[in-house]
Every structure is written in C-alpha cells, then in structure tokens.
Amino acid sequence: MDTRSSRVERRRLLGALTLIVLGALAQPARATEVGYTRQYGVGVMLGDPTGLTGKAWLSRTNAIDVGLGAYAWGPPGDCVRGGPAPAVCTHAWDQNTMSVHADYLWESKIVEGHLAQLDWHIGGGARALFVSGNCAGNCWDLGARAPVGLDLTFQQPTFLEVFFELAPAFYAVPVAFFSFEGALGARGYF
Numbered sequence: 001m002d003t004r005s006s007r008v009e010r011r012r013l014l015g016a017l018t019l020i021v022l023g024a025l026a027q028p029a030r031a032t033e034v035g036y037t038r039q040y041g042v043g044v045m046l047g048d049p050t051g052l053t054g055k056a057w058l059s060r061t062n063a064i065d066v067g068l069g070a071y072a073w074g075p076p077g078d079c080v081r082g083g084p085a086p087a088v089c090t091h092a093w094d095q096n097t098m099s100v101h102a103d104y105l106w107e108s109k110i111v112e113g114h115l116a117q118l119d120w121h122i123g124g125g126a127r128a129l130f131v132s133g134n135c136a137g138n139c140w141d142l143g144a145r146a147p148v149g150l151d152l153t154f155q156q157p158t159f160l161e162v163f164f165e166l167a168p169a170f171y172a173v174p175v176a177f178f179s180f181e182g183a184l185g186a187r188g189y190f
Contacts, residue, residue, distance in 0.1 A: 034153040034161050036060070038189035041161060045069065045185030049099035053185050055161075063105045063121075065147075067183075071099040071129055101127035103147050103167075110150075119151040127169055127181075143171030145181070159189045 034041065034057075041055045051069015058064065103125030111118045129141045149165030166182040 034159065034189050038159055041187035041189040043161075043185055043187030045163075045183040047183035047185075048179075048181035049101075049183065051099070053183075053187060055187055061107050063107060064102065065105055065123075066100075066102045068100055069098070071097040096132050098130045098132065099127060100130075101125060101145065103145065105147070107151065115155055117153045119153070121147070121149050121151060121165075123147045127171075129171070141171040141175065141177075142173045143169050143179075145169040161187045161189065163187070 039057045043053050045051060045053045045067060049067055049069030049071050051067060053065065053067045055063050055065040103123040105121045105123035107119050107121040109117060109119050123146065125145055125147070127143055127145050131139045145167045146169075147165045147167040149163055152162045154160050163186070164182075164184050166180070169179045169181055171177050171179065
C-alpha cells in the first residue's frame with residue numbers, strides 16, 4: 001500500500017509541477033502584435049499635419065512617434081500673429097507649410113477584447129513649421145506640443161494600428177502663438 005500511495009503522491013506532485021511550469025511559461029493572450037513582437041510602424045495621417053507618420057516602441061508602455069507633412073489647417077500665418085492687415089498678407093499657413101514633429105508617448109490599455117485592443121496615450125514633444133514659397137520673414141516656427149489620443153489595434157490583421165490624436169501646441173520661436181492640432185491615421189507595423 002505504501003508503494004501505491006507513494007506513486008499517487010508522485011503523480012500529484014508531477015502534475016502540480018507541470019502546471020506551475022506551464023503557468024510560468026504561458027504568456028497572456030494579446031489581441032495584437034503591435035508593440036509586442038512588432039516594434040516599428042509607418043503610415044499616413046490626415047489633419048494637422050497631413051502626411052507620413054512613424055512610431056517606434058521603446059517598451060510596452062512607451063513609444064516615440066514622428067510625423068512629416070503639410071500643415072493645412074493652422075492659423076493664417078502673420079495675419080493672426082500681429083503682422084500686416086489681412087488685405088496685405090502675402091502668405092498663409094497652407095499646403096506650402098511643412099511640419100516636422102517628434103513626441104514621447106506613454107500608453108495604457110483601456111480595453112482588450114477578442115477582436116481588438118483600445119489604448120490611450122499622452123505625450124510631449126516638439127514641432128517645427130517651415131514655410132516655402134512667398135514668405136517674407138518668419139518663415140519658420142518652433143514649438144512644444146502635448147498629444148492625447150486613442151490607438152486601436154486588431155487581432156486580424158495583427159500589424160495594423162488606427163489612431164486619433166489631439167495636440168495643443170504652443171509655438172514660441174520666433175513668434176509666440178497657440179494652435180490646437182489633430183490627426184486621424186493608420187500605421188502598419190513590422
């Protein structure tokens with residue numbers, strides 16, 4: 001009887017150890033590969049700016065995003081920054097204005113479902129605007145921005161991220177002004 005009970009005890013012990021090892025090796029189910037196995041994304045965005053976007057994950061909760069595009073919906077240049085009267089304005093922030101920005105983002109999961117995962121992000125960064133064409137002085141601006149947004153990733157396709165972002169920005173050099181910017185976009189990850 002001792003041999004039979006010791007076999008049962010060994011089987012129980014082996015079963016418990018197997019469950020412990022499997023539990024330690026198992027990873028939680030993820031609805032997406034974005035930010036986990038796929039670290040780098042590129043895509044397009046519409047809004048301020050309209051152009052190209054990229055994102056590199058530094059950890060599961062931190063990323064850097066960058067953008068390059070046309071600044072299409074911002075203030076009309078010197079006409080609202082204390083410059084000449086609107087009738088004399090020779091340029092405006094339009095498709096001739098190029099925007100470059102970079103932000104450090106902190107992300108957190110809101111909802112993880114079987115089909116998709118919804119995250120939110122907040123960050124801080126900088127944006128530079130460059131005016132080409134008919135520009136007479138102050139052909140650039142440099143400022144700080146604070147983006148807040150939502151990121152939606154999917155189980156299928158696992159490489160896709162759709163995002164919406166609002167970013168208040170304060171331009172300080174060479175002329176100070178405030179702008180409220182936003183974009184809707186998508187990135188594919190590899």
